[in-house]
């Protein structure tokens with residue numbers, strides 16, 4: 001955990017060292033030591049109430065600014081450093097970020113300007129070191145300009161209020177500028193990103209559920225300059241009821257499980273400190289010729305039924321999915337159809353077994369034709385699937401799910417094996433009519449903590465795949481792509497590794 005650890009040794013590579021006092025406080029002196037990695041605070045007073053020494057990690061610092069005292073007779077120079085260290089149960093399931101702000105007063109000189117200069121040079125250096133901590137790669141500019149698209153009706157309708165209370169203060173501290181656009185109707189975000197010049201923005205931030213992200217991805221892919229446009233970084237802040245992408249990004253960025261405001265804090269921190277990383281997208285073609293781009297999931301059967309039927313329990317927030325699942329389990333349906341897929345090849349190198357799921361040989365970079373994204377793994381829907389594909393002979397399905405991120409909802413940790421947003425693999429889960437209600441119940445209960453893969457649950461199959469086809473024999477039932485309902489029809493899709501960009505904090509492997 002990065003916060004306030006006791007440190008007993010003086011660090012070797014000291015960059016700055018000076019004496020200040022803490023504000024507010026007793027005015028007692030303390031020594032500040034800045035190294036490449038941390039700000040070390042040592043109390044110089046004999047007050048036994050104060051911790052003698054603690055440190056704040058610069059990886060957790062989102063901003064630092066200097067200022068003069070308001071009172072003209074005040075000779076002090078000030079700086080405030082804001083950190084969001086990890087809190088919670090490191091070994092448990094919930095780890096989240098919480099604000100720690102420290103203001104220091106420089107008072108070594110009788111000259112006000114000189115004290116201010118000291119504070120200013122500390123603030124500048126701390127921020128420089130904090131930025132140096134970020135991972136190498138392609139960082140966002142230090143003063144970012146964000147276009148924030150917010151759906152005020154997402155989830156339980158609190159997104160606007162949460163943006164004001166939780167997000168704006170953190171963006172301000174991080175010196176980021178933004179333009180907020182509250183959507184007034186469905187498809188407005190889709191049309192905006194499809195039609196407008198986006199060059200004035202470093203990233204598009206979506207504060208909503210997964211539905212608005214779906215609009216943004218599909219809007220970008222509709223542009224004549226989609227090859228370039230789809231590389232525009234997207235960031236996600238949870239404002240809906242499912243928030244699967246937000247929960248996945250929070251998990252990849254080292255936060256384990258979090259929901260509600262804790263998840264929002266984590267994601268806002270990621271927005272301030274993260275960098276654009278590759279995001280897998282799946283292109284779907286339906287029998288009606290429709291092309292859809294997806295960042296999260298495809299579902300048919302139990303999961304899509306619950307997703308759409310539980311809309312009426314929206315007031316429950318994320319609990320609507322668990323409640324809807326229990327309701328649907330009492331009246332389980334089966335759907336007749338055929339499922340085919342191309343299994344992902346796993347690496348045969350010396351990687352440890354537990355790691356093998358992360359390695360896929362399907363690294364073929366998409367040959368990006370400027371006019372259309374080619375699906376090199378697919379044949380036309382009216383032709384049989386390629387001979388090396390697998391077809392599930394069973395024709396009664398209870399559920400078919402393809403998931404390409406770790407979470408299916410903030411509290412549905414369905415694919416713990418997914419460790420980053422750009423692995424180039426879809427996790428296929430399916431169950432046929434042989435599965436029992438007890439097995440399904442066990443699956444959904446274990447999914448909350450992501451332990452279902454360690455339990456033996458009969459007749460729930462998981463295969464990593466790179467392409468798939470679903471052919472329902474009847475047109476009743478609901479299918480969803482990223483939680484959005486589409487008419488039940490034959491369709492197929494393939495993954496495009498790292499086609500998009502999402503802001504995340506990559507973890508050292």
Ligand SMILES: Nc1ncnc2c1ncn2[C@@H]1O[C@H](COP(=O)(O)OP(=O)(O)OP(=O)(O)O)[C@@H](O)[C@H]1O
Pocket residue numbers: 151152153154155156183184185186187208209210211212213215239240241242243244483
């Ligand atoms: N002002 C608006 N009024 C009504 N619908 C809107 C508005 N703005 C966007 N939408 C639509 O609302 C749909 C649902 O939004 P979204 O998925 O982001 O939230 P949610 O359904 O609450 O969350 P989740 O998908 O995580 O359950 C989107 O498909 C979007 O098209």
